[in-house]
Amino acid sequence: MKKSASIFGFFAILGSVVLDIWYGAWRLYVHFGGAPLWLYRIGMILAVIYVFSMFKIVFIFQNKFVTTIGIIAGYLAVFVPFLTFSLGLVHIAMLAIDVSLILSGLFAVAIAFALTLVGVVLGNMIFVRKTEIKIPKLEHQVTIMQISDAHIGVLYGEKHLSKIVKKTNLHNPDIVVVTGDLTETKAALKQKMLRPLSGLNAVAYFVEGNHDTYTGLDGVLDEIRKQNVRVLHNEMVKTHGIQLVGLDYLKADEGTYDMHAVENRSTVKSVLSKMKIDPALPAVVAIHNATGVEYAEAAGVDLMISGHTHRGQVFPFTLLTKMAYHYNGGLYDTGKTKIFVSGGAGGVVCRMRLGSVNEINLLKLVPENVE
Numbered sequence: 001m002k003k004s005a006s007i008f009g010f011f012a013i014l015g016s017v018v019l020d021i022w023y024g025a026w027r028l029y030v031h032f033g034g035a036p037l038w039l040y041r042i043g044m045i046l047a048v049i050y051v052f053s054m055f056k057i058v059f060i061f062q063n064k065f066v067t068t069i070g071i072i073a074g075y076l077a078v079f080v081p082f083l084t085f086s087l088g089l090v091h092i093a094m095l096a097i098d099v100s101l102i103l104s105g106l107f108a109v110a111i112a113f114a115l116t117l118v119g120v121v122l123g124n125m126i127f128v129r130k131t132e133i134k135i136p137k138l139e140h141q142v143t144i145m146q147i148s149d150a151h152i153g154v155l156y157g158e159k160h161l162s163k164i165v166k167k168t169n170l171h172n173p174d175i176v177v178v179t180g181d182l183t184e185t186k187a188a189l190k191q192k193m194l195r196p197l198s199g200l201n202a203v204a205y206f207v208e209g210n211h212d213t214y215t216g217l218d219g220v221l222d223e224i225r226k227q228n229v230r231v232l233h234n235e236m237v238k239t240h241g242i243q244l245v246g247l248d249y250l251k252a253d254e255g256t257y258d259m260h261a262v263e264n265r266s267t268v269k270s271v272l273s274k275m276k277i278d279p280a281l282p283a284v285v286a287i288h289n290a291t292g293v294e295y296a297e298a299a300g301v302d303l304m305i306s307g308h309t310h311r312g313q314v315f316p317f318t319l320l321t322k323m324a325y326h327y328n329g330g331l332y333d334t335g336k337t338k339i340f341v342s343g344g345a346g347g348v349v350c351r352m353r354l355g356s357v358n359e360i361n362l363l364k365l366v367p368e369n370v371e
Contacts, residue, residue: 016081017048024084027091031105044080051077055349058154059185067154067187074155074350078314079116086111119314119352126163126345128171129359131331133338134368135242135302138282142240145173145202146361148288148307149344151211153184155351158193164345164360165196171362174240176202178229179307179342180209180249180288182220189219197227203239204229207246209288209308211348232286234271242365243283245301247271252292268292272299282365290327290341297336304339305363311343311356318355329356 025040054073058066086108094104145168152161168176188194197204206229212220221231230237232246251258253269268287272295277283283301290306311329312318322328325341332339342361347353 016084020044020048020080020084024080024087027084027087027108028105031087031101031108047076047080051080070154071351075116075120075352078119078350078352078354079112082115083109083112086115115354116352119350119354122353122357123347123351125353126160126167126358126360128167128362130362130364131340132364132366133303133331133340135282135338135365136368137280137302138365138367139241140367142175142242142365143171143173144284144305144363144365145171145176146179146305146307146340146342146363147176147182147345148179148342148361149181149209149310149346151181151184151344151346151348152193153186153188153215155184155348156346158191158196160346161193162196162199165199167360169199169201173202173362175244176200176204177244177286177305178204178206179286179305180207181211181307181344181346182206182209182224183212183215184346184348186215186219188215189223192223194223194227197224197229200229205237205244205246205286206231207286207288208249210249213249234266236275236277238281241281243277243281245272245275245277245283245285247285247287249288250292252295256291258289258291269295272296272301275299277301284365290325290339293327293334293337293339297334301337303365304337305342306339307342307344309341309343310347313344313347313356314350314352315355 021041021044025044026037029037029040051073054070058070090104090108147164147168150156150161150164182194206224208217224231234248236243236245247268248266250266250268250271253267269292277300279300285296285301285304287304287306289308290304293304296304306327309321309325309328312321327339327341329341329343340361340363343356343359345358345360
């Protein structure tokens with residue numbers, strides 16, 4: 001399913017680009033004229049080239065100026081498809097309603113701008129989502145603040161992470177678990193953007209995500225340790241009456257396809273099969289991608305907490321991730337192991353949210369017999 005969804009995603013993006021250049025440019029020409037159609041299409045092509053080139057440039061020249069125009073490119077990457085979509089809606093409406101071409105064109109632009117603006121506003125906010133989870137064998141309540149997918153480095157920087165830490169401290173969790181993709185580029189390390197982590201009031205643990213690997217995992221882990229955050233590298237700690245297992249970014253098993261390259265030859269299956277989990281104590285697994293649930297069940301794990309999906313981040317990708325990921329967002333109960341997937345505290349490509357929000361997750365673990 002994931003493989004077919006990733007292929008579908010590629011062709012969906014390609015199809016969107018073609019639609020923008022062919023249909024979107026044509027509808028702009030119909031509504032506004034003033035220049036030949038080919039000029040509208042060249043303008044659309046240039047916009048597409050700008051967006052895709054900036055996605056590469058921001059990783060090479062990591063400074064504030066490039067970051068700013070990269071953020072603008074991200075906004076444009078969403079605005080253009082929204083514009084094509086709104087032009088299509090207006091086109092359909094005009095089949096039944098006689099209205100001025102210029103006014104209807106301006107209305108389409110206004111729709112696209114409004115959707116983009118809402119996305120920008122939501123992309124700069126952070127929400128705390130609270131979830132109660134009943135856990136067998138748990139003797140007393142434990143609160144975990146899960147922070148996932150902050151993607152600090154390009155779109156989001158030190159200020160964003162400071163907001164996350166401040167909101168976390170306001171809720172006084174027993175422990176903090178960072179489930180990967182804390183960083184996006186080496187700018188997070190060069191500019192010391194992870195310093196706010198040292199301000200966490202609770203004991204904090206970290207497991208790696210695929211983007212932390214892209215940033216340069218050794219450097220990320222070194223910087224995280226400097227902020228008094230403990231890295232869990234396929235290991236377990238006992239804290240607050242639970243067994244907290246931290247896993248690397250792993251495939252479920254050797255036969256599992258992953259759309260993100262995984263150099264680690266270990267798997268969820270191989271690591272958990274060797275781990276000595278005490279069946280008398282609750283066990284919580286923290287792993288960036290919610291995979292290998294069947295092996296977690298076999299090992300006696302009560303709860304798996306993950307991120308990775310962003311819940312799609314921006315519509316219509318919010319629909320696509322429901323196809324790509326069996327566990328896309330929220331709490332799932334398989335009967336033996338519960339799975340919680342965070343929508344993440346940041347984003348990629350664009351500093352926007354639409355159909356999802358930036359979230360950190362206060363997980364209230366309570367004994368199963370508590371009503």
